[in-house]
Amino acid sequence: MNAVACADDGDVGGDDEVGDTAGTENGDNDEADESTTDDEVGDMDQGSTDATTEGETTEESTETTEESTSDGETTDEGPSETTAADGDADMDGIINADDNCPNTANPNQLDFDGDGEGNVCDVMAFTMGGGSLMSSAVADSNLGGCNIPVDIVVTGGEVLVQLDDDAAVVGVEVVSLDIEDILDQVCQLNFLISADVSLTEFTMTNAGDAFPVGFDHDQGDHDAGIASGDTDAPHPVLTTANIEAAVGGMPGEPSLLELDGNLPIMTVETLDAGDSLTIDFDDPDFVMAMDVFMITDPLAVDIDFQLVGLVGTLDMTP
Ligand SMILES: [Ca+2]
Ligand SMILES: [Ca+2]
Ligand SMILES: [Ca+2]
Ligand SMILES: [Ca+2]
Numbered sequence: 001m002n003a004v005a006c007a008d009d010g011d012v013g014g015d016d017e018v019g020d021t022a023g024t025e026n027g028d029n030d031e032a033d034e035s036t037t038d039d040e041v042g043d044m045d046q047g048s049t050d051a052t053t054e055g056e057t058t059e060e061s062t063e064t065t066e067e068s069t070s071d072g073e074t075t076d077e078g079p080s081e082t083t084a085a086d087g088d089a090d091m092d093g094i095i096n097a098d099d100n101c102p103n104t105a106n107p108n109q110l111d112f113d114g115d116g117e118g119n120v121c122d123v124m125a126f127t128m129g130g131g132s133l134m135s136s137a138v139a140d141s142n143l144g145g146c147n148i149p150v151d152i153v154v155t156g157g158e159v160l161v162q163l164d165d166d167a168a169v170v171g172v173e174v175v176s177l178d179i180e181d182i183l184d185q186v187c188q189l190n191f192l193i194s195a196d197v198s199l200t201e202f203t204m205t206n207a208g209d210a211f212p213v214g215f216d217h218d219q220g221d222h223d224a225g226i227a228s229g230d231t232d233a234p235h236p237v238l239t240t241a242n243i244e245a246a247v248g249g250m251p252g253e254p255s256l257l258e259l260d261g262n263l264p265i266m267t268v269e270t271l272d273a274g275d276s277l278t279i280d281f282d283d284p285d286f287v288m289a290m291d292v293f294m295i296t297d298p299l300a301v302d303i304d305f306q307l308v309g310l311v312g313t314l315d316m317t318p
Helices: 013-035 038-045 049-068 077-086 219-224
Strands: 004-007 124-141 144-152 154-163 169-179 182-188 194-206 213-216 227-230 235-247 255-263 266-271 276-295 301-317
Touching: 124 182, 124 194, 124 276, 144 182, 144 301, 154 276, 154 301, 169 235, 169 266, 213 227, 219 227, 235 276, 255 301
Parallel strands: none
Antiparallel strands: 004 276, 124 144, 124 154, 124 301, 154 169, 169 194, 169 213, 182 194, 194 235, 227 266, 235 255, 255 276, 266 276, 276 301
C-alpha cells in the first residue's frame, strides 16, 4: 500500500527568514507589542468598552478601599464613590466621563475611526472582501521533484488592526484565512512516480501573539485617516490542511498537514479611517512552511515539501 506519512520537521522554512529579514527591526516589533497588548484584544473579544469598564474600575478602587475604609466588606459601594471622587481611573489626565478609553491611559485620546472609542480600546476587525494569492507547492526528493503552482483563493477569514495613542505603531493580526480546496494537482516526481495531491480544509491561523506584526505610523497619516506600511516581521502562522497524495495510481491516505511557518512581510493599507483594508504580498521566494513526507511504496522516498512564495492582494472590509 501507499503510505504517505507526515514527519514534523519543526518550524523550519520561515524561521530562517525571520532572522534575515527582521533582525534589525525587532525593536519596532517590541514597540508594537507594548502598544497593543493582549488585554486590548480581550476587550475586543468581549465586545468593546462597556463590559470591561466596570471590572477594571473595581480593581483599582479596591486598593483605594483598603486605604480609605475600614470594613473591606463593602467593596461594591465604597470603591465607586472613591473612583468617582478621583474621576480619572487610568490617571491619564482625562476624567472618566470624558475619557474615550477610561481604563487605559491614552492622554492623546486618538480615535482613528472616529467612533468615540479611543485607539487603545478599539480593535478594527476586517473580513474577506476579495482577491487571491499565488504560491507554489514544491516537492523535492532524491528521485526528482515537482513544483505545483497553487492558487490560494481566500474564501473567508479575519484580520484585526489596532492603532496606538501616539500615532506611532499600527498592529496587524491575521487571525485566520480560509482557503479554497486545492484538488488533484499532479506532482510528477520522476517518470515513474507521480502523486495526485489534494489539500482540503486548508486554513492559516495566527500562531503568535495578538498583533504579532506592526508598522510605523505618523500623526499626519492618522489625521488623514490613512494607516499604511510594511509589517516589521514575518507573521507566524499555523497552516493546516488534509493532504491526500495518491501515488502510482493507488488511492492515497489522507493525513493531517500541520505546518508551522510564517507569512512573508506584507504591505498593509487602511483608508478612510478604516473603511477598507488592503493587504499585499509580493515575495515569490519566501518559504512559508516546510515538512517532510515519506512515501514507502512503490519505493521508499523522503519528499521535502515546501510552500514557497506568496504574491497577491487581499481586499477586506470592516
Ligand atoms: Ca482617564
Ligand atoms: Ca484613558
Ligand atoms: Ca475608535
Ligand atoms: Ca472602532
